[in-house]
Amino acid sequence: MNPPALAHATPPRISDFEHDLLEGLSQPVRAISPKYFYDARGSALFDEICELPEYYPTRTELGILAAHAPEMAARIGADADLVEFGAGSLNKVGQLLAALQARNAMPRYVPIDISGEHLGAAVQSLRARLPGLDVTPVVADYTRAFTLPAQHAGRRRIGFFPGSTLGNFAPGEALAFLRQAARLLRGGSLLIGVDLVKDPALLHAAYNDAQGVTAAFNLNLLRRANSELGTDFDLDGYAHHALYHPGLRRIEMHLVSRRAQTVTVAGQRFDFDEGESLHTESSHKFTVHGLRALASQAGFRPGPVWTDPDRRFSVHWLDAPAAMLHH
Incomplete structure (x- = not known):
């Protein structure tokens, strides 16, 4: 007799967030969909952004x-x-x-x-x-x-x-x-x-507010990953960066690694070089x-x-x- 179906147990289904984060970190240019900004805290931070003078x-x-x-x-x-x-x-x-x-x-x-x-x-x-x-x-x-x-x-x-x-x-x-x-x-x-x-200056100001609310909103994605997925992102190890590309007619938001570091997601290790980024949003x-x-x-x-x-x-x-x- 075969033992109970332990040998062929179905692995637990991972969440869309975990799947997309693993996939995004595995790309040559690392990126994650901006839809994952919006847990309850992210949604509240976005409401704050909407009240900012620059936005x-x-x-x-x-x-x-x-x-x-x-x-x-x-x-x-x-x-x-x-x-x-x-x-x-x-x-x-x-x-x-x-x-x-x-x-x-x-x-x-x-x-x-x-x-x-x-x-x-x-x-x-x-x-x-x-x-x-x-x-x-x-x-x-x-x-x-x-x-x-x-x-x-x-x-x-x-x-x-x-x-x-x-x-x-x-x-x-x-x-x-x-x-x-x-x-x-x-x-x-x-x-x-x-x-x-x-005018690119208006766009730059809108995504780099003086109070740092947009930076907190961007970094909240990593906090959410730590909370929901058990990842080990060091929030102090990443900096908010937003810039406008006139040729592509889009603002890009990134989280830029402040130093060489490693993060673990679902048991997989990903190395970040100093200055390497995770692209979190484009706003065309x-x-x-x-x-x-x-x-x-x-x-x-x-x-x-x-x-x-x-x-x-x-x-x-x-x-x-x-x-x-x-x-």
């Missing part, structure tokens, strides 16, 4: 939404499912919900976020402010396959994707996300905010024309564009035709 994107986009929410609400109309990708603290959607409430056209609101704890607290606060709102939160990684709640008969899906989060994707990933969104929202539309190309900047062209390639029909007076940021209305075109 213009949040207040600029909020200003655009405040100025044009009635027009956007008219386009959303009644009987909509408002689906927010990467909902976070639900701050920006409030402008749209208030404008919809003024039109007596409250939608069913479907916020999607990877951090269930943060999303739960934000939804509880939103329900207290708008007790009549139908909220159906979804805890999911919207960059992977996930299921939306079934549409009610006659409802259109309107996507909301603020914050220039599209810029965190590599160009091919951004196109893939927009194609997925066009399929999910077929017969509806997407309202998306993207940061625009501008767009032109209005470039975003509209990318959206068209993904199967959307570009509509109105709203910007602030200084053209630092833009919010686009993109229609997803019921019969999608193949590109």
